[in-house]
Amino acid sequence: MKKLNKMLFLSVLVSVGLALSVLESAIPLPIAFPGARLGLSNMVVLITLVVFGFTDGITVAMLKSIVLMLVTGSVSSFIYSFSGAVLSCIAMYFGYRYFSNIFSLIGVSILGALSHNFAQVTVATIIMNNLKIYTYLPFLMLVSIFSGYFVGLASTYIIRNLTVSFNIIFRR
Template identity: 40%
Template sequence: MNENTKSKKTASKTRMLVFISVLVAQGMILSFIESMLPIPFFAPGAKLGLANIITLAAIYILTFKQATAVVLLRVILTATTFGSLSSFLYSFSGGVLSLLVMAAILKVFKGEISLMGVSVAGAVAHNMGQLFVAAIMIHNVLIFTYLPILLIVAVPTGIFVGAVAKILIGYLERVNFIR
C-alpha cells in the first residue's frame, strides 16, 4: 500500500469518526432540548423522541455497529451530563430496543416499509423498553396497562420523527456527504 492510499484511508476513518461524533452530539442536544419542552401530552411521560431522529439517520447511513455506537454514546453521555441513573436506564432500554427493532425491520424488509413505518415501530419498541424498566423498578407489571395510551402517542410522534429523519438523510445525500 503506497503512502497516498494510506493517507486516503486515514482521512476516511477520521471523517467517519467525526461524523459519528457529530451525530452523538446532535442526539444529546435534541435530548436536552426535548427535556425542556413543555409538551402538553395527555400521556404523562410521553415525549416526541427527537433524539430518535439521529438514531434513524444512523441506522440508514451507517453500519449496524456504528449506529449502535451512536445510540450507546448518546445515551451514556446524555445521562451523565443532563440526567440520572433512572433516566439512563429508561433511555438505554428504550434506545437499544428501538435500535434493534428498526435495524431488524430494515434488514428483513429491505425497503418495503417506509422510513415513517420504521420510525413508528421504533417508537413502539422504545415505549415497550421503557415500560419493561418501569415494571422492574416499581415491581408491578400492571404498568403495562399504560401501553395502549403510549401506542396511540407513538404513531404521530413516530411519523414526525421519521419525516424529519427523511429530510436529514435527503440533505446528507444531496451534499454528497453519504458515500
C-alpha cells in the same frame, strides 16, 4: 469515508442527539402523559443506521444515553433511556434491513418508537415489580405512532439532503 472522518461525523451525531434530548426535555407537550416525548433524538439514531449501519447506529444510541446521564446526572432516567434506545435501535435495524420493501423510513421510525416505549414500560414493570404498569402501554403506543411518524418524516428529509449535499454513499 476515511476512519477519522467517520469517527468525527459519528461524534457530531452523538452531540446532535444529546442536544436534541436536552432541548426536547424543555419543550412542554400539549398532552399530559408522563413519559411521553417527541423522540427527536431518535432521528440521529435512524440516520446513523441508514448511513453507517447497525454497529455505528447502536453505538450512537448507547453513547447518547450515557452522555445524557453524565450531563443530567439522572441515573434513573438513564436506565429507561438506555433500554429504550437499545431495543429501538435493534427494531429499526431489522425493520430497515429486512422489511424496507414494506416499510418506508416513516414505518421504521414508528417501529422504533413503539419498541422504545415497550422497553421503557417493561423496565418500569421490572423495577416496580408491578404488571399493572403495562396498562399504560396503549397510551404510550398511541403517542409513539404520531411521534414516530414525524421523526421518520424528518429523517427522510435529512437523509435525502445529506446525499445531495455531502455525496455520502448510503448502504441500501
